[in-house]
Amino acid sequence: MRDAVIVGAVRTPLGRRNGVLSTIHPADLSAQVLTGLAARTGIDPAEIDDVVWGCVSQAGEQTSDIARTAALAAGWPDTVTGVTVDRQCGSSQQAVHFAAAGLIAGQYDVVVAGGVESMSRVPMGSSSGGADPFGDSFLARYGVAPSQGVGAEMVVDRWSLTRTQCDDFALESHAKAAAAQDSGLFEEQILPVVLADGTKVDQDEGIRRGGTRESLAALKPAFAENGVITAGNSSQISDGSAAMLMTTSENAARLGLTPIARVHTAVLAGADPVIMLTAPIPATTKALTRSGLSLSDIGAFEVNEAFASVPLAWLADIGADPALLNPHGGAIALGHPLGGSGARLMTTLIHHMRATGTRYGMQTMCEGGGQANATILELI
Structure with missing residues (x-):
């Protein structure tokens, strides 16, 4: 039987909005990755059948099938095709799912999955151009145009989360990310980015040190007058790629490549599109059921920190060990370059699994429209 294995996983450092990576065109950033x-990996690019590339704001510099542009900008042969995927924040995780399905079906022998977002150069929401993306029928059914920030506050209310819980989660994310950076745990997964002036960027830019409950408590709520969600306990707007x-397995042996992890299980789940951010919970349950594994079999979890309320609600319902969740921090500390985040999380998860000998790891993330991907990886 054909399987789908990952033989290499890299990411850029993540840059803050208008920060160190903002001078690079997203196609060129992708090409460097x-x-x-x-x-x-030592792969001959001529062996690659396709580049499946996540990108959310497909506007301006991120239009015209940036996957294909990136492959050509990388100097790869004209024979290497590319397709750009939009499943909102889970776009590059979905790229992995599509790539795995293509490998198992025999449509691919070798494929690249990943994504990019340059949120400095192509701001969030650019793809709509100010137009209404929902239409009358959707609004008649749900009565409101969904907002992720409002959804995050709805999660706070439904799970009775406090400002202190969300702020403490944010502080822990920064502390874990800083510890990982200081101990060199990101070095193997990060591919340094070379700027036009020759500067090499090799560290995530968003990690903040020395934060306190008091400093976070001083921030005003971002989405509701008396709300809980602030800039401090939300994901950072970022630039990056992975x-x-x-x-x-058969082709890896033929090409002399060493598999790191196998895509064990890949599922999707949909939930209420207005609250929007709760689908990782049913996606996790579905992945465990389909895989035949139990929660205790999973040694590491990556749940995207779109807002602190999302992983906190996930923890409350799933009952996972908090110590296994986002062991090196998440998007609150590192950043959330939308179309590249799924592949960034998976790259971080894979390297953590290999470093610790963790057999099974799971990744899930909330997505626009009330969707979620969930992926279980098995260490080889």
């Missing part, structure tokens, strides 16, 4: 992935080289 693709070039670095090929160099690290990519994985995927193939089958």
